[in-house]
Amino acid sequence: MPKNLNHNYFQDREDAARKLYEMIPGDLFLANEAIVIALSEGGVLIADYIAQQLGIQMDILLIESVMAPNNPELAIAKVSETQEMVIHGALIEAFDISKEFVYNEAKRVYDDKILSHLYKYRKGGTLQSVSNKLVLLVDECVETDFTAVVAIKSMIGKGAKNVYIATPVMDLFSYESLVQISDGIFCPYRIRDYISIEYYYENLERPAFSELERIIHRDK
Numbered sequence: 001m002p003k004n005l006n007h008n009y010f011q012d013r014e015d016a017a018r019k020l021y022e023m024i025p026g027d028l029f030l031a032n033e034a035i036v037i038a039l040s041e042g043g044v045l046i047a048d049y050i051a052q053q054l055g056i057q058m059d060i061l062l063i064e065s066v067m068a069p070n071n072p073e074l075a076i077a078k079v080s081e082t083q084e085m086v087i088h089g090a091l092i093e094a095f096d097i098s099k100e101f102v103y104n105e106a107k108r109v110y111d112d113k114i115l116s117h118l119y120k121y122r123k124g125g126t127l128q129s130v131s132n133k134l135v136l137l138v139d140e141c142v143e144t145d146f147t148a149v150v151a152i153k154s155m156i157g158k159g160a161k162n163v164y165i166a167t168p169v170m171d172l173f174s175y176e177s178l179v180q181i182s183d184g185i186f187c188p189y190r191i192r193d194y195i196s197i198e199y200y201y202e203n204l205e206r207p208a209f210s211e212l213e214r215i216i217h218r219d220k
Contacts, residue, residue: 009169009189012203013042013140016168017049023186024136024166029054032161034134037061037127039151041207047138048215050166059128060121060216061137061151064113066105068095078150079106081114081127084157086150120209121216131159140204141197142170142187145177152181169200 010016036058038047044060051058066077068091076097077087085106092102118124135155142148148165155163165178166186171194179185189200198204 007195007199008202009200010202012201012205013045013207014049016140016201017046019188020046020138020166020168020186021050021053023188024050024054026054029056029134029136032134033132034136035059035128035130036136036138037130037151037155039063039137039139039147041212042140042204043138044212044215045207046140046168047136050136050138057128058215060212061127061154062114062117062121063147063150064109066102066109068097069101075146077102077106078146079110079114080150080154081110081118082154082157083110084150084154086146086153088146121213127158129158130155132161134162134164135160136164136166138166140168141200142167142174142178143194143197144171145174148174148178149181152178169197170194 010019034056036047036051036056038044038058038060047058062081063078065075066079068074068076074091075088076091077085079085087099087102092099137148137151139147152163162183164184164186165182168187169189169191170187172190172192175185175187175190
């Protein structure tokens with residue numbers, strides 16, 4: 001489908017970060033001990049801008065998908081570096097996938113991918129402490145609530161005091177779901193008939209690892 005320029009809400013991630021930051025109540029985060037947590041590589045660039053504007057630290061939460069057997073494009077669960085997991089119950093029931101398979105695959109994904117990324121991004125170090133902090137989860141979009149749910153679960157498991165979500169654009173159904181389990185959502189565009197992230201950004205090049213590494217290690 002050709003892009004309709006009326007739906008290019010953002011030129012790039014920097015433009016999206018600026019527009020998103022305008023919605024965030026800085027006083028809330030400056031009045032409390034807070035941290036910004038990115039949920040993807042693209043989210044790091046947006047999270048970094050917001051963290052810099054607020055003058056607080058940021059980090060990335062590593063999350064990977066567990067894919068369905070014989071369908072490498074269908075995510076049936078998400079697992080985070082804190083070993084929290086969220087399973088898509090309707091999908092595993094529809095495709096008759098056992099929970100044993102999901103748990104075994106989650107362990108394999110954790111061992112093969114997440115541990116590898118821990119060394120890639122943090123030289124084996126752990127996520128910065130979120131205990132008793134206000135956490136702002138940031139991503140470049142929210143197409144489904146899957147990733148955000150496991151991120152919220154991970155933050156609560158690590159003792160976060162409050163968990164907020166900030167994203168430039170998100171699916172309206174996901175917004176209605178996440179607003180019930182988070183302390184608040186900041187999002188300039190909530191889309192009823194969400195298409196895909198590329199439809200809302202004019203330029204969405206994958207960030208270079210050297211740039212991500214520089215950002216993530218800045219606060220270490």
